[in-house]
Amino acid sequence: MKTKKTLKPWVTNVISILLLAIIGYSGYKIIKIKMDESKTIKIQNEYKLPNIKNDDASEDVESYSEKFNSLKVMNNDFKGWIVFESGLIDLPFVQAKDNDFYLRRNFDKEYSSHGSIFQDYSQDLNGRNITLYGHYVYNNADIMFTPLSTLKDKNSYEANKYFSLYLDREVRKYVIGAVIKYSLTDEPLYQIGDQTDEEFLQFIKYIDTHKLFDTNEEINIDDKLVSLQTCIRNEDDSRWLIIGKLVEVNEIQ
Incomplete structure (x- = not known):
């Protein structure tokens, strides 16, 4: 009669330890994701643009300046707000x-898988094409640059086509001129930093031939642009690129 074979005690112990390690690591990852999400939401709520739509314009400016200066003290890399x-x-x-x-x-310079919204290091705010980067967050559709993915839908575009950069002394208003799905395997999309007229015209041509739909917003060589860039869900080699065209500048004084 055959006897039933059993695992040796040390094998059972090793398997148990491995299972516990996997469970422990998975639990740690889940907790870390939730902690990052919580910090990101806290920063978005606490550091967002102050309400500057009160009846008293002087109070608006004072409130804005105080908020801007306080964030600048907290983080000298702070440049302004992007607000739709x-x-x-x-x-x-x-x-x-x-x-x-x-x-x-994050904005507090603490580690975060969500990072921050940041301007390309090689550019200044007076360039003809400013690039802002932000993460796509898989587990929360409302934070960082994740909401940009909704603009691939024409109806969402129409509802969200205006945004502004709130800077130290001025507000720049933009209209979205194009929504592009860009593959990193394509030819170089645009030159980061200073662009020659020829390079800028090539970029404009790329925009015109690759936009997902017609926005009825023409972009030409005299325009000042902001390019908002984020990842695409489950497509590591692709990016969403939202092109904003400057339409209005107002001083804060």
């Missing part, structure tokens, strides 16, 4: 000496 009129996005943005620093750091 619809409320789709309301976030501070920063600029470091390279594009890696804020990729995994």
Whole structure:
């Protein structure tokens, strides 16, 4: 008669330890994701643009200046806010000496898988094409640049096509001229930093031939642009690129 074979005690112990390690690591990852999400939401709520739509314009300016200066003291890399009129996005943005620093750091310069919204390190705010980067967050559709993915739908575009950059002394209003799905395997999309007229015209041509739908917003060589860039869900080699065209500048005084 055959006897039933059993696992040796040490094998059972090893398997148990491995299972516990897997469960423990999975639990840690879930907790870390939730902690990052909680911090990101807290920063978005606390550091968003102050209400400047009161009846008293002088109080508006004072409130704005106080908020701007307080964030500048907290983080000298702070440049301003990007705010959609619809409320789709309301976030501070920063600029470091390279594009890696804020990729995994929040506004408080603490580690965060969500990073920050940041301007390309090589650009200044007077360039003809400013690039702002932000993460797509898989587990929360409402934070960072994740909401930009909704603009692929024409109806969502129409409802969210205006945004502004709130800077130290002025507000720049933009209309979205194009929504583009960009593949990193394509030819270089645009030159980061200063662009020659020829390079800028090539970029405009790319925009015109790759936009998902017609926005009836023409972009030409005299325009000042903002490019908002974020990842695409489950497509590591692709990016959403939202092109905003400057339509209005108002001083804050």
